[in-house]
Amino acid sequence: MFIEHNENGVIYMASDIIPLRHAFTTRYGGVSRGHLATLNLLSDKGDEPENVRENYRRVAALFGVGEDDCAVTRQVHGNTVRIVTEADRHKCLTPVPYEADGIVTATPGLPIFCFTADCVPVLLCDTEHGVIGAVHCGWRSSAADILKNALTQMESLGAKAEDIRAAIGPAIGKCCFETDDDVPEAVTAWLGDTAGLFQKRADGKTLVDLRGANARRLMQLGVPAGQIDISDECTICSHEKYFSHRYTKGRRGGQAAVICLDSKAPSKTVSFYFPAAAEKSEGSAPLNSPMLYFAIY
Numbered sequence: 381m382f383i384e385h386n387e388n389g390v391i392y393m394a395s396d397i398i399p400l401r402h403a404f405t406t407r408y409g410g411v412s413r414g415h416l417a418t419l420n421l422l423s424d425k426g427d428e429p430e431n432v433r434e435n436y437r438r439v440a441a442l443f444g445v446g447e448d449d450c451a452v453t454r455q456v457h458g459n460t461v462r463i464v465t466e467a468d469r470h471k472c473l474t475p476v477p478y479e480a481d482g483i484v485t486a487t488p489g490l491p492i493f494c495f496t497a498d499c500v501p502v503l504l505c506d507t508e509h510g511v512i513g514a515v516h517c518g519w520r521s522s523a524a525d526i527l528k529n530a531l532t533q534m535e536s537l538g539a540k541a542e543d544i545r546a547a548i549g550p551a552i553g554k555c556c557f558e559t560d561d562d563v564p565e566a567v568t569a570w571l572g573d574t575a576g577l578f579q580k581r582a583d584g585k586t587l588v589d590l591r592g593a594n595a596r597r598l599m600q601l602g603v604p605a606g607q608i609d610i611s612d613e614c615t616i617c618s619h620e621k622y623f624s625h626r627y628t629k630g631r632r633g634g635q636a637a638v639i640c641l642d643s644k645a646p647s648k649t650v651s652f653y654f655p656a657a658a659e660k661s662e663g664s665a666p667l668n669s670p671m672l673y674f675a676i677y
């Protein structure tokens with residue numbers, strides 16, 4: 381189930397299937413204006429750089445890091461999935477030095493981002509083995525099997541398909557994804573089984589359930605159905621809440637899907653007070669220590 385959260389004015393969606401801190405951002409909670417209002421996270425849409433930086437600062441703060449501490453994608457509707465590490469922390473507003481439509485990591489404390497404005501964002505995690513992924517699944521990347529590449533990269537870091545949980549976020553819904561024959565043909569070649577994913581209309585167009593298609597692919601790849609959560613929000617129907625490429629004919633900003641492995645918790649210091657040790661330090665030990673009193677008396 382997807383639940384809306386409001387943290388310091390940043391409104392985002394999160395799925396209860398994912399036991400890690402993550403966010404599917406919305407348009408709400410940023411400082412950008414006009415058609416980029418308000419939480420635009422793309423720096424190539426004509427936004428004021430300081431607005432984009434402030435928006436990043438707010439989203440990064442949800443993960444306890446700064447705006448220059450996140451790993452991001454430079455998306456090209458391909459199927460490349462990159463493993464990112466500490467070295468890929470990206471300085472906000474600078475060019476991303478690689479192309480990838482998905483990134484995965486085993487680095488704790490490194491939030492990873494992918495960006496959408498109708499395309500399907502997929503967040504993946506295997507908390508058993510400490511591996512996460514963020515994948516931009518437009519129809520071209522989807523049909524080029526980017527999810528298979530994502531799982532292969534996650535498995536190279538130790539993940540197992542049966543332990544992966546997936547949240548498929550807000551995206552263009554079957555209600556609004558009108559396509560010509562190229563999309564259903566590509567999806568059929570990709571999945572084989574497309575039962576329930578298409579709806580042919582009288583005007584020759586086909587409505588395609590791209591989120592359902594990506595969920596089916598995850599199942600084919602060994603992710604249990606019960607570990608996949610699918611948002612029911614359509615970015616076109618909810619274009620006030622989400623940036624939508626189709627609804628605006630491209631005049632829009634972008635939202636992000638973000639996930640982060642927990643930083644290794646500092647090892648808890650468990651203190652035992654040994655009378656012998658207390659006796660040695662009684663001259664300087666704080667007098668409010670009950671065990672010290674015990675040792676003295």
Ligand SMILES: [Zn+2]
Nearest residue numbers: 555556614617
């Ligand atoms: Zn819709």
